[in-house]
Every structure is written in C-alpha cells, then in structure tokens.
Amino acid sequence: MFAERTPAVTREHGRPLGRSPLVARSLSRRSVLGTALAATAGLATGCGNGSSATGDGSSSFTYWSMWKQDEPQADVLRAAIDQFTEDTGVEVSVEWKGRQVVQQLAPTLNTSNVPADLVDSSDRFAYAQLYATGQALDLGPVLDLAIHGESGNTVGSVVPAKYTDLNTTDGVLWQLPYEVVTTQIWYDGHALPDVAANPPATWDDFSELLAVRRRGRGDGPLALDGDIADYTAYWTYYAVLRGLGPGAFGKAATDRSGALLKADGFVAALSKIEDLVAGGDFTKGYDGSKWPAVQQKWAKGRSDFLLLGTFTPSETAEFAGSDFTYRSFPFPAFASDGDASQDISLIGFSIPKKARNAAAAQKFLAYFFAKKHLAGISTQAKNLTPRADIAAPAELADAQKALESREVVKTLDGVKETAAEWYTKVFQPLNTTFLTGGLTAKAFAAKLADDSAGYWKTAA
Missing domain, CATH: 3.40.190.10 (Periplasmic binding protein-like II)
Structure with missing residues (x-):
C-alpha cells in the first residue's frame, strides 16, 4: 500500500x-x-x-x-x-x-x-x-x-x-x-484485448469506448470510491489540465477573486466530467461506496476502468483473478493536439x-x-x-x-503543497458533491468560486 x-x-x-x-x-x-x-x-x-x-x-x-x-x-x-x-x-x-x-x-x-x-x-x-x-x-x-x-x-x-x-x-x-507515483486509467488487458491493442488517445475515443462498454454491461464501466476525496479530485484535476493546460488548476485555486474558477474554459472542462456523471458512466453505487469496495469489485471484473495511481496493482492484486493483466493508459486528451502531460x-x-x-x-x-x-x-x-x-x-x-x-x-x-487548507476545506467537499451528482458543472464552478473568494479573504 x-x-x-x-x-x-x-x-x-x-x-x-x-x-x-x-x-x-x-x-x-x-x-x-x-x-x-x-x-x-x-x-x-x-x-x-x-x-x-x-x-x-x-x-x-x-x-x-x-x-x-x-x-x-x-x-x-x-x-x-x-x-x-x-x-x-x-x-x-x-x-x-x-x-x-x-x-x-x-x-x-x-x-x-x-x-x-x-x-x-x-x-x-x-x-x-x-x-x-x-x-x-x-x-x-x-x-x-x-x-x-x-x-x-x-x-x-x-x-x-x-x-x-x-x-x-x-x-x-x-x-x-x-x-x-503517477495517475493512469487502469484496466484488465486480458479481459479487454482491443483496448490493450488500441487504447483511447482522445476524449472522443474514450467516450465512444465508454458507451460501448456501458451498453454491454448494463452498468457504468468507470470505477470510483466516491468517499475518497482525492480520488474524485483526480477526475476534476485532469479535466482542467486537459482543457486549460498545466498550472491552470493551481492558478485558479489561488485566485483570491474566485473568478478563474467560474471562467468559461474552467466550466467547459468540468462539463466533460458532468457528462460522465449524468450519462451513468460511473458504476452503480459509487456515490455511496466506502473505500475500497468499488476498487475491489473492479479488480474482480465488475467494472472496466479505474483512474488511480501506480499503487493500484499493489492495492488490488489480492482481489484480481490469476489471469488479470494490469494495463493502463493516460487520461485522454481533449483534442488530438491538446495537452497530454502526465501528473506525478x-x-x-x-x-x-x-x-x-x-x-x-x-x-x-x-x-x-x-x-x-x-x-x-x-x-x-x-x-x-x-x-x-x-x-x-x-x-x-x-x-x-x-x-x-x-x-x-x-x-x-502542487496545491496540496501550496494551498493545502483551501484544497481540503473548500475544494474537496464541493468536488465530491459534484462527482457524485449533487451539482452541475456550472453550479459547482459558481459555488467553488464564491467559497474560494470567501476563504481567501480570511486566509493568513
């Protein structure tokens, strides 16, 4: 672990x-x-x-x-x-x-x-x-x-x-x-050989793959333990990274006016994640799960994809079958020439x-x-x-x-280093609500902007 x-x-x-x-x-x-x-x-x-x-x-x-x-x-x-x-x-x-x-x-x-x-x-x-x-x-x-x-x-x-x-x-x-340690989207290469042969590189590719898997399963193919705030944060952060580039999330986090958090580009990036939530792409029960229930089920083949760090194999191996083959791919780019950086x-x-x-x-x-x-x-x-x-x-x-x-x-x-209290007190609670369907992208951005502005007025 x-x-x-x-x-x-x-x-x-x-x-x-x-x-x-x-x-x-x-x-x-x-x-x-x-x-x-x-x-x-x-x-x-x-x-x-x-x-x-x-x-x-x-x-x-x-x-x-x-x-x-x-x-x-x-x-x-x-x-x-x-x-x-x-x-x-x-x-x-x-x-x-x-x-x-x-x-x-x-x-x-x-x-x-x-x-x-x-x-x-x-x-x-x-x-x-x-x-x-x-x-x-x-x-x-x-x-x-x-x-x-x-x-x-x-x-x-x-x-x-x-x-x-x-x-x-x-x-x-x-x-x-x-x-x-880096974050990737994990899957079983043995169960999904077509993905292993041609992993999705763009968001459109990824969306099409999710639609196919969702229809085949009758359930969302994305695994997420919604009670772990850092895990829900990966989805939001990567959407902002892909939409606005490196540093945009950190800059918005420390914007004392809160304006950057509700700017059009920020909301557009968040909308990608809203589409996943609204479209049923996350597995049933993720919003009420208790870690590590969902990631264990993922290792047992109950869902297809898990956005998590390179500690994933170590944490889930005891629940995976003998033929489970750990494969992963980077969070897809929003455009063919868009951001493709890798977090560490x-x-x-x-x-x-x-x-x-x-x-x-x-x-x-x-x-x-x-x-x-x-x-x-x-x-x-x-x-x-x-x-x-x-x-x-x-x-x-x-x-x-x-x-x-x-x-x-x-x-x-780096906000967990440079704006740790904002991250835990302001961002995480709202983001978890957003990832579990309690807020739209626009409402989340507006609330996050207002709460951040209030926080920075009193922060040391």
Whole structure:
C-alpha cells in the first residue's frame, strides 16, 4: 500500500515548482561544492533557503523513514544500508516511523537538537514542513556526487532533471526523489484485448469506448470510491489540465477573486466530467461506496476502468483473478493536439538544515542511487523509480512509457503543497458533491468560486 488514507478527506499521494532564475547561480555553486564533496567524502556543504551547513566529518547518521519496517520499501532500504555500512564503515541508525514522519520531526527542526539527519516522505510534506519553514538543506550538491560502483555516473546524471526540477524552489532542491507515483486509467488487458491493442488517445475515443462498454454491461464501466476525496479530485484535476493546460488548476485555486474558477474554459472542462456523471458512466453505487469496495469489485471484473495511481496493482492484486493483466493508459486528451502531460507525485529524501551529520547522510544518498540498490524499488516494492535504466515492474510498464515520452507535472498542480487548507476545506467537499451528482458543472464552478473568494479573504 502506498499510504494511509482518511475517507472523504485525503489520500496520501502535488503548481509545478520549476527552477527559478536563481537556479543558474545554484548550479554553479553545485559544481564547486559537489567536487569538494566527492573529493573528501566527508564534507557536506549546501544551502537551505539561503543558509549553509558545514561538513561534520561524522561516521554515522540517523535516518527517520516514512515506511514501516515490514513494508517492501523498508526491505530495500535496509539491505542498502547494511551494505553501505559494510562498504564505508558509516553506521546508520534507522527508525521506521510511518507516514507521519515529517510531522513528527517538524517541532524539532528549529531547535539545536534535530533528532534525524535524513528523512524521507511524500513531496508535499517535505515542501510544507521543511522547505516552506526554511529548514531544508539544499541537496543540489548531491547531484554532482559520484555514484558508488558506477564509473562516470553522478546522481544528477541518472536522475532526470524533470524530476529534480519539480522539487526545486528558488534554487533549493529540497527533496531528492527515489520513487515516482503517477495517475493512469487502469484496466484488465486480458479481459479487454482491443483496448490493450488500441487504447483511447482522445476524449472522443474514450467516450465512444465508454458507451460501448456501458451498453454491454448494463452498468457504468468507470470505477470510483466516491468517499475518497482525492480520488474524485483526480477526475476534476485532469479535466482542467486537459482543457486549460498545466498550472491552470493551481492558478485558479489561488485566485483570491474566485473568478478563474467560474471562467468559461474552467466550466467547459468540468462539463466533460458532468457528462460522465449524468450519462451513468460511473458504476452503480459509487456515490455511496466506502473505500475500497468499488476498487475491489473492479479488480474482480465488475467494472472496466479505474483512474488511480501506480499503487493500484499493489492495492488490488489480492482481489484480481490469476489471469488479470494490469494495463493502463493516460487520461485522454481533449483534442488530438491538446495537452497530454502526465501528473506525478514524488517520494524522496530530505536533510534538515540543522542536521548534525549531513555529510554522512549525503554520502548515503550517492550510494543508494546506484542501480543495484535503487532497482529494488521496482523489483521488490513494485514501484517506479526516476532512473530510466531501471525497468518498471510489468504491471507499471505502460505508466513508465508515458513518463518517458510526456511532459511531467506535479499532481493537482502542487496545491496540496501550496494551498493545502483551501484544497481540503473548500475544494474537496464541493468536488465530491459534484462527482457524485449533487451539482452541475456550472453550479459547482459558481459555488467553488464564491467559497474560494470567501476563504481567501480570511486566509493568513
């Protein structure tokens, strides 16, 4: 399982936070500092929101992990840590904290006694609790470190910039991603060989396919657990992304007047989803479901298509038949030349600015990104990695292909990082009502605009 969830509120799973003009200066700094780091293997120099941390020369560090000790990611990390200690002599003290790890660490970050030198988490938590509070060490210099056992490779040469760019803000790389999560429309390739041979690329293609499947089933072919607000949000977000392009959803979310949320283009995008709801394309009972009832039924063949993240196979495999073949395709474009970007969320490492053993932690990062260690995230944990030379597990091959060929953008335009309270308090409740048939597209947009304007008048 990718993460814990709270029904009707959130699913752990964020404005594309691309490089600013400051990055040119940051990159030149990285080149110098990275060379020094590689030469000494004991100096950790970097910038965290304008501040620097000096080398500590330590031979140990403490790592707080988002994984529980019995999860496959923990097995992969544990093996790499054991080998790291054997090869380098650097001791690692690990605490398997679970999903709230950054929230547990946050109260200590501005003190002189930060208990963890390295932490991993979902990108939105790293941004909110570390970068936004000024407590993130810039990991840019790590990109120049040589990868242990891989002649000629540095971390930056094997982790594509399109991923690190999304975790760079004002020149600060606040998280180094090692796992990639993306959203696709999932189906059983064994049951739907025609779809596997020719997946729908445009909305018209998709609509025709849904009509055929709806008639054949006598029920809606789309699976959705309507009580998970993040799941309903995927439909709305992708409609806005396809209709208005990357960044439009995030820009509208932070429009203090609310006007962008009820603009014609926004409403037109929402109307695509209204058509699905009104046309009966979602399976019967989805609007009153309790997760994971509908997605389990989907895995058993009770519906055809499920819009969800790359954690889908891991979450549903125990309910799928032995001949179930996981296939997926990107959310269809609204026009043949329309937006075709692919959303991603990232999981990765961060180092607190006040970490006492930052040098040793950075040394481990350069070690873990070796193919032989990072590959376990694919082979054992059955997830995607940022390295293009690590093949995806078979279930995620379609998703990896999409990431390789398409522009990537942060899921929900990053609003769960930059406008988290608006997302949970204003957007999610109304959006769930919209996706379950309680509001038309126009009424939803108008209400969302009014409530957003009211929210931003009082927001800090």
